[in-house]
Amino acid sequence: MRELTVVGRPNSGKTMFTLNFASYIGSKTVDVTFRTYDDLITCRHFSIEEAKRELCSNAMHKTKSLQSIVLKIVLGKTVVNFKLTDTCGIGEKIHQEEKIRRGMAQTLSLMRCADFIFHIIDLSYISKEYTANPNTIDHEIYNYGIVRNSYAILANKIDVPFAKDNLTKLSNIFPKATIIPISALLSQGLKEVKTCVARNV
């Protein structure tokens, strides 16, 4: 089974995307497998709504470990299973909390093994400073992902004001990547993501 992973800055909407995408392709409930850095595995069953309530948050670093769900996608007459793994957000700096640093290390480690990387970027985050800085974590993820060929940027929060302008900026900053604009919150743009997933499972 192929493993697709969702990475990005904290609060970019990774968890929201993971859950709403699961819902979009037909899951009413999800079995989330949590894997912490020391390989403690726990599994919990949620409805999508419950999962969003419990796992998404405005607070930074709600997700501290790997959270995987197994999903089905229908391709013509066949059904293919794949694993979608939500990860701990990564930033530029060394985080003071050990748990989060471990979560970040897990994210990096998974990025090396995953079959496909979805890199979520929050469009509301694109500021002047951001555009001027060639060393953001997003650049690092992009540079890392682009050589692997199984990589796409999901430009999230397209529903917020100015998002459309920022989308143009984003495609100038990351010219070589496939960029799919989405709203994880409102489940917009997920059809394109599904097409992308279908090609990569």
Next chain:
Amino acid sequence: MSYVCPQDIFLAVENGEISPAQAFKSLREMDNITAYPTKVDNRQKRIEEILYELDHLIGLSEVKRLVREIYAFIEIQRRRAQEKLNIEPLVLHMIFKGNPGTGKTTVARILGKVLREIGVLQRGHLIEVERADLVGEYIGHTAQKTREQLKKAYGGILFIDEAYSLARGGEKDFGKESIDVLVKAMEDHKDELILILAGYQKEMENFLQTNPGLRSRFPIHIDFPDYNQQELLHIAEQLCAKRQYTLSLETQALLLKLLLQQSSNIENFGNARTVRNIIEKAIRQQAVRLMAKNNITRQELILIEPVDLKEVKE
């Protein structure tokens, strides 16, 4: 700072020595060195997956470090060879010392896989034997039996558990004959066999002391310490989680107590196998307990209660 393998980079992130952004830079540097055909990438990916498996064994930090060291050593020798620099001979026969159930076989198996991926061993499989598989009953029988096992192991690892039993019974014992055959095979099949001798710490040391010729042929020694209570509990939780069961807090406490009790009569306390047996028995006990009930909730199906451990106490 330069790193030998990606795991070192991840560890540095964990320890707060470098930021994720720096980690990406180091990872890219590392990939550039090996950035020729994609085949290399696949190979490296597979090695990482295997090392990931190793990293997630509980405890064994010393063992993990050593395996990584061996891996780094081989890789670097290879790169030196590419640059036509002198290389150290690669002798990878090993001694594993520790009580039963401390992870010796598991680690040997993982090592085999790593060595296959880096091309040191053709197959990297593990043939696990003990005295009875090697030693025969009449003259000539032993050599034949030992050779048979060796033949199966070529391209991989021959793992001899309680190896000192080969030296039991003194000069006239056939065990001696087996050792001779093994030593000869180590020379004649240098490039297609790794021998691991395993067993209790004390016995292994005695064995090597009385066979100094052997000691020099086994340059790598790895100690497998007993698990401590925390690690054993952790193992129990992992075993349960894999099967989608959970231990209640009371059950955890009782489990520890049971392990402690057993440790007074069995000499090795830190035994993962004991934990596995207890958990497997408890799962069956839970099933029996639940069958007697009318309505069973999801939660009850998952939870292992203290009563489920009752039967385990012997």
